Amino acid sequence: MTGAAPPIPAAADAVDQLRAVGREFHGRSWSLGTSSNYSVVTAREPLELLVTASGKDKSALGRDDFVRVDAAGRVVDGSSRRSSAETLLHCTLAGMIPSVGAVLHTHSVWGTILSAADLPRGGLRIAGYEMLKGLEGIGTHDTVEEVPIFANTQDMVDLSVRVRRHFAGVDWTQPGRPAAHGFLLAGHGLYTWGGDLAEARRHVEIFEFLFECVARARMLPPGDRSPAATGHRQVQQQQQQ
Helix, strand or coil, X not given: CCCCCCCCCCHHHHHHHHXXXXXXXXXXXXXCCCCCEEEEEEEECCEEEEEEECCCXXXXXXXXXXXXXXXXXXXXXXXXXXXXXXXXXXXXXXXXCCCCCEEEEECCHHXXXXXXXXXXXXXXXXXXXXXXXXXXXXXXXXXXEEEEEECCCCCHHHXXXXXXHHCCCCCCCCCCCCCCCEEEECCCEEEEEEXXXXXXXXXXXXXXXXXXXXXXXXXXCHHHCCHHHHHHHHHHHHHHC
């Protein structure tokens, strides 16, 4: 994801793509019930987003289950539908990071567990996994991804302010690896983004894989918790079979 603004997809295409994402994420247990929300940037000057409407089953999103909102999260398409309760976070991210073309929010089991467990540390540290290379701008497993964790709240204005404050001073227009690929809300779930919907979807998939790896590794004996140690143990088990 470069610092340049992404191309703007046609609204109809964005709706079809978001519906497909909802079906997939529900099928993979990342967006159960009416949880989660997704958005695509549809205009930059002024900023507008296409966002999932509030309270919708993500496995069965219809063509009318989306609303267009402005930079403040206000519905601008003349409909009476309400956007997701967390719309302002999508607007904050899209406004703060000029290269963002889509924002995806999931509620997986592993992300929820880790976000609550690591809240006192202020973030989740992920290091040494090959799958880190699936995050934009990362070219080696020999790296660390720090995923910020914010205390959960129903006050989206307060949460948006805290997110902006955390990333204050970051120049998102610089090429190469971005300052962050996502964040967690404690006891809640993941927010991640991308230059387009395909990249954002890939980031969800990578993060959810890594969250499960980290959580399962913590269940192992202390000496076996690193990615290298885990791989060595698996080889030994295969040789013994």
